[in-house]
């Protein structure tokens with residue numbers, strides 16, 4: 164058994180709305196909605212004063228104004244929020260390099276390795292809150308727990324300006340009475356079904372029999388019981404940690420079409436694969452990064468054996484991850500996609516006989532990858548794409564790669580490959596500049 168981890172989930176309180184109230188004293192204490200000033204937009208953020216009327220973010224403005232007719236609508240100032248976000252993330256990085264940003268105002272921090280240097284978990288959490296307040300004059304709520312799931316639930320329990328510590332000793336007592344609606348990722352529809360089955364609390368979900376859970380969750384039934392018990396072993400992943408190789412792209416126009424997203428993911432997988440082979444490495448884990456139009460960022464990863472050097476395997480796993488994410492978020496619009504490979508090791512150390520699949524590793528796939536890499540090396544990354552990633556395979560009315568904000572120059576791309584630089588990004592700490600790259 165390894166030592167228990169200490170994970171923080173830090174979440175700024177009503178972030179955009181709080182920034183507006185900070186900068187415009189006349190808005191303090193008022194019901195403030197940040198969002199499109201026309202009736203057609205949605206609520207980007209709601210101050211605590213307006214939440215009392217049932218206004219929530221992502222609600223249509225029209226509906227919000229119906230619930231609270233005297234609400235004050237304020238136009239978002241994204242560049243200001245990004246600057247504040249940058250300062251807040253810089254504070255996170257003073258405490259640990261393992262920071263996984265979820266959006267401009269929310270992140271997981273793994274501080275396990277920082278405990279010796281920075282004090283116990285509670286002092287770290289207090290220190291972060293204090294520094295954020297001093298430097299930004301804004302409050303954050305923090306959940307401290309042995310894993311991401313419980314940290315995230317915890318940060319939401321005592322908002323605003325909250326600090327909730329959940330450990331093995333008080334885990335059950337904290338989670339059991341909570342409404343199942345507080346379980347991250349459950350979603351409104353599933354939440355309704357779970358409640359209709361008579362399961363309204365974590366305790367009920369944790370102890371529910373298969374006869375109740377299977378019709379709703381099928382093979383995931385045990386996983387749902389685990390989550391209701393506060394079990395979660397997902398690692399905190401800094402955006403593309405230093406040990407990973409990745410390629411990512413921010414799009415001029417948000418993507419809404421699944422086929423287009425898949426073809427972009429295949430192209431990025433191809434690019435990440437090329438970079439990996441340029442360093443003579445093989446991977447046993449593929450990661451995708453998806454940033455929605457509202458800047459919320461998701462990462463999904465999958466480990467597999469045996470490890471591979473084959474771009475098509477990387478692409479296949481990446482597309483699988485994208486598809487399962489799209490099942491959860493069928494109407495999502497996406498502004499950034501990325502594919503990364505980690506758990507890297509020297510390609511010549513691959514255990515070719517680890518499994519029958521590896522023993523018969525497809526020689527033509529290897530030869531194709533080698534040919535692709537050679538052409539790229541000489542002519543740059545835009546010179547060649549696989550058939551599946553060709554523009555014709557995309558939505559006819561979508562813009563092509565050359566319009567995206569971050570299409571790197573060919574020279575830059577080759578230089579990056581020669582230098583063995585791991586990603587598209589212009590440098591800087593993971594989670595700092597990169598998080599802002601979409602701006």
Ligand SMILES: [Mg+2]
Pocket residue numbers: 174175176177178268269
């Ligand atoms: Mg927040």
